[in-house]
Amino acid sequence: xxxxxxxxxxxxxxxxxxxxxxxxxxxxxxxxxxxxxxxxxxxxxxxxxxxxxxxxxxxxxxxxxxxxxxxxxxxxxxxxxxxxxxxxxxxxxxxxxxxxxxxxxxxxxxxxxxxxxxxxxxxxxxxxxxxxxxxxxxxxxxxxxxxxxxxxxxxxxxxxxxxxxxxxxxxxxxxxxxxxxxxxxxxxxxxxxxxxxxxxxxxxxxxxxxxxxxxxxxxxxxxxxxxxxxxxxxxxxxxxxxxxxxxxxxxxxxxxxxxxxxxxxxxxxxxxxxxxxxxxxxxxxxxxxxxxxxxxxxxxxxxxxxxxxxxxxxxxxxxxxxxxxxxxxxxxxxxxxxxxxxxxxxxxxxxxxxxxxxxxxxxxxxxxxxxxxxxxxxxxxxxxxxxxxxxxxxxxxxxxxxxxxxxxxxxxxxxxxxxxxxxxxxxxxxxxxxxxxxxxxxxxxxxxxxxxxxxxxxxxxxxxxxxxxxxxxxxxxxxxxxxxxxxxxxxxxxxxxxxxxxxxxxxxxxxxxxxxxxxxxxxxxxxxxxxxxxxxxxxxxxxxxxxxxxxxxxxxxxxxxxxxxxxxxxxxxxxxxxxxxxxxxxxxxxxxxxxxxxxxxxxxxxxxxxxxxxxxxxxxxxxxxxxxxxxxxxxxxxxxxxxxxxxxxxxxxxxxxxxxxxxxxxxxxxxxxxxxxxxxxxxxxxxxxxxxxxxxxxxxxxxxxxxxxxxxxxxxxxxxxxxxxxxxxxxxxxxxxxxxxxxxxxxxxxxxxxxxxxxxxxxxxxxxxxxxxxxxxxxxxxxxxxxxxxxxxxxxxxxxxxxxxxxxxxxxxxxxxxxxxxxxxxxxxxxxxxxxxxxxxxxxxxxxxxxxxxxxxxxxxxxxxxxxxxxxxxxxxxxx
RNA sequence: GCGGUCGUGGCGGAAUGGUAGACGCGCCAGCUUGAGGUGCUGGUGGGGGCAACCCCGUGGAAGUUCGAAUCUUCUCGACCGCACCA
Numbered sequence: 001x002x003x004x005x006x007x008x009x010x011x012x013x014x015x016x017x018x019x020x021x022x023x024x025x026x027x028x029x030x031x032x033x034x035x036x037x038x039x040x041x042x043x044x045x046x047x048x049x050x051x052x053x054x055x056x057x058x059x060x061x062x063x064x065x066x067x068x069x070x071x072x073x074x075x076x077x078x079x080x081x082x083x084x085x086x087x088x089x090x091x092x093x094x095x096x097x098x099x100x101x102x103x104x105x106x107x108x109x110x111x112x113x114x115x116x117x118x119x120x121x122x123x124x125x126x127x128x129x130x131x132x133x134x135x136x137x138x139x140x141x142x143x144x145x146x147x148x149x150x151x152x153x154x155x156x157x158x159x160x161x162x163x164x165x166x167x168x169x170x171x172x173x174x175x176x177x178x179x180x181x182x183x184x185x186x187x188x189x190x191x192x193x194x195x196x197x198x199x200x201x202x203x204x205x206x207x208x209x210x211x212x213x214x215x216x217x218x219x220x221x222x223x224x225x226x227x228x229x230x231x232x233x234x235x236x237x238x239x240x241x242x243x244x245x246x247x248x249x250x251x252x253x254x255x256x257x258x259x260x261x262x263x264x265x266x267x268x269x270x271x272x273x274x275x276x277x278x279x280x281x282x283x284x285x286x287x288x289x290x291x292x293x294x295x296x297x298x299x300x301x302x303x304x305x306x307x308x309x310x311x312x313x314x315x316x317x318x319x320x321x322x323x324x325x326x327x328x329x330x331x332x333x334x335x336x337x338x339x340x341x342x343x344x345x346x347x348x349x350x351x352x353x354x355x356x357x358x359x360x361x362x363x364x365x366x367x368x369x370x371x372x373x374x375x376x377x378x379x380x381x382x383x384x385x386x387x388x389x390x391x392x393x394x395x396x397x398x399x400x401x402x403x404x405x406x407x408x409x410x411x412x413x414x415x416x417x418x419x420x421x422x423x424x425x426x427x428x429x430x431x432x433x434x435x436x437x438x439x440x441x442x443x444x445x446x447x448x449x450x451x452x453x454x455x456x457x458x459x460x461x462x463x464x465x466x467x468x469x470x471x472x473x474x475x476x477x478x479x480x481x482x483x484x485x486x487x488x489x490x491x492x493x494x495x496x497x498x499x500x501x502x503x504x505x506x507x508x509x510x511x512x513x514x515x516x517x518x519x520x521x522x523x524x525x526x527x528x529x530x531x532x533x534x535x536x537x538x539x540x541x542x543x544x545x546x547x548x549x550x551x552x553x554x555x556x557x558x559x560x561x562x563x564x565x566x567x568x569x570x571x572x573x574x575x576x577x578x579x580x581x582x583x584x585x586x587x588x589x590x591x592x593x594x595x596x597x598x599x600x601x602x603x604x605x606x607x608x609x610x611x612x613x614x615x616x617x618x619x620x621x622x623x624x625x626x627x628x629x630x631x632x633x634x635x636x637x638x639x640x641x642x643x644x645x646x647x648x649x650x651x652x653x654x655x656x657x658x659x660x661x662x663x664x665x666x667x668x669x670x671x672x673x674x675x676x677x678x679x680x681x682x683x684x685x686x687x688x689x690x691x692x693x694x695x696x697x698x699x700x701x702x703x704x705x706x707x708x709x710x711x712x713x714x715x716x717x718x719x720x721x722x723x724x725x726x727x728x729x730x731x732x733x734x735x736x737x738x739x740x741x742x743x744x745x746x747x748x749x750x751x752x753x754x755x756x757x758x759x760x761x762x763x764x765x766x767x768x769x770x771x772x773x774x775x776x777x778x779x780x781x782x783x784x785x786x787x788x789x790x791x792x793x794x795x796x797x798x799x800x801x802x803x804x805x806x807x808x809x810x811x812x813x814x815x816x817x818x819x820x821x822x823x824x825x826x827x828x829x830x831x832x833x834x835x836x837x838x839x840x841x842x843x844x845x846x847x848x849x850x851x852x853x854x855x856x857x858x859x860x861x862x863x864x865x866x867x868x869x870x871x872x873x874x875x876x877x878x879x880x
Numbered sequence: 881g882c883g884g885u886c887g888u889g890g891c892g893g894a895a896u897g898g899u900a901g902a903c904g905c906g907c908c909a910g911c912u913u914g915a916g917g918u919g920c921u922g923g924u925g926g927g928g929g930c931a932a933c934c935c936c937g938u939g940g941a942a943g944u945u946c947g948a949a950u951c952u953u954c955u956c957g958a959c960c961g962c963a964c965c966a
Contacts, residue, residue: 062966104966176964235884237884238883313962318881442963519964519965557961562961673893676886677960683891684892684905687906688904690918697919745902745903748904751903830947866946868946879946
C-alpha cells in the first residue's frame with residue numbers, strides 16, 4: 001500500500017498519532033462536481049462579441065474500453081493548455097469525442113459474438129467515466145461518437161458535396177486479399193506474407209474503389225506547410241517528403257516488337273541525365289505490359305504471382321530481396337540508333353509511383369546496381385566524380401550518386417548533372433520521345449473499406465444509370481442492426497435485404513454500395529463538427545467561422561503524416577464546397593512522445609505485468625525482480641512502449657485510485673519534455689504523490705500564522721523580500737515554461753519555489769508567505785487542479801471564485817530584478833572564479849572586480865591581459 | 881530500403897554560443913517517529929589533494945570561436961513512420 005490519505009479504518013490501524021493529510025479521494029470528486037455545477041468549461045457555439053476564443057483539441061480516442069497512459073499524457077497536456085489559456089482570459093473550447101468506427105469492434109463481434117455497436121457504446125461509457133475522474137476541463141455537452149448516425153449522416157452529406165465538386169472518383173486499385181477468409185486485409189494483418197487469422201498466403205487483388213482526389217491539392221498542401229509556423233519542423237518535413245514533389249522526365253521507349261497492342265513503355269525518372277548509362281528497363285508486376293507478357297508466358301505469370309504474395313506495403317516491397325524476370329522483350333534507346341535493352345519485371349518497382357516502369361542505370365542508383373549485379377546486366381558509368389580519370393573510373397559495389405561531369409553520353413559529354421538534365425529533356429521534347437514533368441509521390445486517397453463497422457458510402461449502383469448518389473432526403477444511409485458475423489466476408493454484402501433498393505434515378509432494382517469509409521475519413525473533420533455538434537448540417541458557418549482554426553492541437557507523432565494530411569485535405573475540400581472559410585485546420589500542433597515502461601519476464605519466458613513483480617535492490621545497488629506469486633527470480637527487460645503483448649502496461653484507473661488524478665497528472669508532466677518518450681516508474685509516481693502532500697501540509701501548517709486574506713505584502717526587506725522575489729520570478733518562469741510547452745521545467749520551478757517558501761522563516765515573512773502560498777497554488781492549478789481548489793479554499797475561505805475562475809498571476813517587474821549579480825570569471829575560457837556585483841555596476845567596475853578576484857589573479861599569473869570579453873550580467877573572459 | 885527524430889551523472893532531465901548537471905528519482909549519512917514505502921537536514925559526475933584548489937567530462941572523431949552540450953563535417957547507436965491499425 002502506498003502512503004495515502006487512507007480511509008478512516010486504515011488510519012486507525014496506523015496508530016494513535018494520525019497526521020492530517022490531503023484526502024484526494026473525497027476532494028477530487030467534490031471539485032469535479034463543483035466545476036460541473038458552475039459550468040466552468042461550457043462555451044457557446046457562437047462566442048459573444050469581443051471574446052478572445054481559443055480552441056484546444058487533443059486527438060480523440062478510439063474507444064477500446066480502457067484509457068491507457070498515452071491518453072492520460074495526451075489529455076493532461078491539453079488540459080494544462082486549456083486551463084492556462086482560460087486563466088489568461090481566453091474563451092476556451094475544449095471538447096471530447098470518440099473515434100468509434102473501426103476493425104476492433106468487428107473482431108470483437110467475430111470472436112465473442114458481441115454486436116459492434118453494443119461493444120463500442122459500452123466501451124465509450126467506461127472510458128468516459130475514467131476520463132471524468134482525471135478532472136479534465138472539458139465541455140462534455142459537445143461530446144459525440146463518429147458512429148452516431150447524427151455524425152456519420154452528415155459525413156455522407158459531405159461526401160456527396162465533394163462528389164459534386166469533382167473531388168471524388170471511382171477507380172481500380174490493388175488490395176491485400178485473403179483467399180480463405182474472403183476478405184481484404186489491412187497491412188498490419190499481413191504477417192510474413194500470410195493472413196493473420198487464416199495463415200493463407202496473401203494475394204494482391206484489383207478492386208473498384210472510391211477515392212478522394214487529394215492529389216488535386218498536392219501543390220497547395222506542400223506550399224502551405226511554410227505558413228504553419230506553430231507546427232514542429234519535423235512534421236512539416238515528413239509531410240513534404242510524403243507529398244514528394246520531384247522534377248524529372250517522362251521518357252517513352254519503343255518496344256522492338258509490340259505485345260498485344262502495346263508498342264511503347266512510358267518511364268518516369270528523376271535522373272534523365274543518366275539515360276546513356278541505361279542497362280535495362282524494369283516493370284512493376286501490375287504493369288499492363290507485364291500482364292500482357294504473362295498472358296503468353298507461364299514463367300512470367302508465375303513470377304508475377306509470386307510478387308503478388310508480397311503484400312502491398314511499401315516497406316515490405318522495398319525490403320524484399322531484389323528479384324526479376326527477363327521478359328525477352330527489348331526496347332530501343334531514344335538516342336542511340338540500333339541499341340536495345342532488355343525488359344524485366346522486377347519486384348522493387350512500384351506501380352503506384354510514377355508510371356510503374358523505370359529505366360535501370362546501375363552506375364548511379366544503388367537498387368539498380370544490386371539488380372544488375374545479380375542478373376549479370378551491364379554497368380556503364382556516365383557521371384564522372386570530380387578529379388577522377390575517365391579512362392580508369394569504374395563502378396564497384398557502390399553506385400555513384402553524387403555530382404560530377406557527364407561522360408560516355410554522346411551529346412551530353414562534359415556537361416554538369418543539372419545542365420545535362422535540361423539538355424536531355426529538350427532533346428526528348430524535340431523528338432517527341434518524352435517531356436519534362438513534375439511528379440508527385442502523393443497518391444489519391446482510397447476510402448473504400450469492405451467492412452461493416454464504418455460509415456456507409458451513400459451510393460446506389462444501377463445497371464442502367466451507373467453509380468448514383470443517394471438523394472439528400474434519404475440520408476442518412478443507416479447501418480443495419482441485424483448482421484451476421486459467422487460467415488467470412490463483408491456482412492453488409494451478404495445481408496439478405498439491406499443492399500437491395502430501387503435506383504433513385506430510374507426506379508429499377510439496384511443495389512447499395514456495400515463498402516464503408518476508411519475511418520480516417522471520420523477523423524478528418526471531427527474538429528469542425530465540435531463547433532456545432534448537434535447541427536442538422538455538417539457544420540454551421542457562424543460556429544466554424546468563429547472557432548476555427550484549432551489553436552492548439554495535441555496528439556501522437558504517429559499521426560504526423562496521414563491523419564494530419566487528410567484533415568488538411570478535408571479543410572480544403574470543405575472550403576471549396578462552402579462549408580468552411582479556411583484551408584488549414586490546425587494553427588498550432590504539438591506532438592507528444594510515447595509512454596514507456598520496463599518489461600519483465602518470468603524464468604519460463606512469460607511476460608509479467610509490473611504489479612506481478614517485486615523490485616529488489618541488491619547490496620551492490622543493482623536492481624533485480626522477483627515474481628510475487630512464485631518468489632522465483634524474473635528478468636528485467638528493456639524499457640519500451642507500453643503494449644499489451646509485452647504486458648508492460650500500467651492501468652491509469654488503478655493509479656488514480658491509489659494516488660489520485662493530481663498525482664498522475666503531476667508525474668506525467670514532471671518526468672521529461674512532453675515531445676519525448678517518457679518512462680513510467682513507480683518511484684516517480686510516489687515522488688509526485690509526496691509533493692502533492694507536501695504542498696498541502698505546507699499550506700495547512702502555515703495557515704494559523706498567516707495574516708488575513710488580502711493583506712498587502714508591502715515593501716519587505718531581508719528574508720521577506722527574498723521570498724517575494726522568488727514568488728515573482730517563479731510567476732515569470734512558470735509562465736514562460738507553460739507558453740513553451742516545457743511543462744517539466746514548470747514543475748521544476750514550482751519545486752524550487754516550494755523549497756524557497758519552506759526556507760523563508762520568521763514572523764516578518766508572514767504577509768510574503770501568504771502571497772507565496774496563494775501564488776504557488778495558482779501556478780500549480782493547471783497541472784493539479786483539484787489540489788489547487790482545495791488549497792485555495794483553505795487560504796481564502798468564503799471566496800466566491802474558484803481557482804478555475806481566476807485570472808493568471810502577474811509578475812511585478814520591480815521584483816524580478818536581482819539586487820546583485822553573480823558573474824562568472826574565466827581565464828582563457830576556463831572558469832576561475834565568480835564575483836558578486838551590484839545590479840547597476842558599470843563595465844569598468846565589473847572588469848576591475850573580476851581581475852581582482854584572488855583565484856583569477858593566480859590563474860593570470862602576472863601575464864599581460866590581451867583581451868577582455870564582458871557579457872553583461874553573465875561572464876567575463878580574460879585572454880592572456 | 882526510403883523518410884524522420886533522439887543520444888548529457890546510477891536514472892528522467894536543465895542549460896540552444898557564456899558558471900554543465902537546475903529540479904526530481906535513486907543512493908549515503910544524521911535527526912524525528914513506538915513503528916515506517918513517514919517527515920526534516922546534509923551529501924551525491926569521475927580522478928588527484930589534508931586543504932586552498934587542479935585535471936578530465938555532454939555517444940565517438942575532427943573543425944569554427946576568447947568561449948561549444950549548443951554551430952559545421954564525418955561516424956556509431958537507439959527509436960518512430962511508410963498509404964487498409966487507430
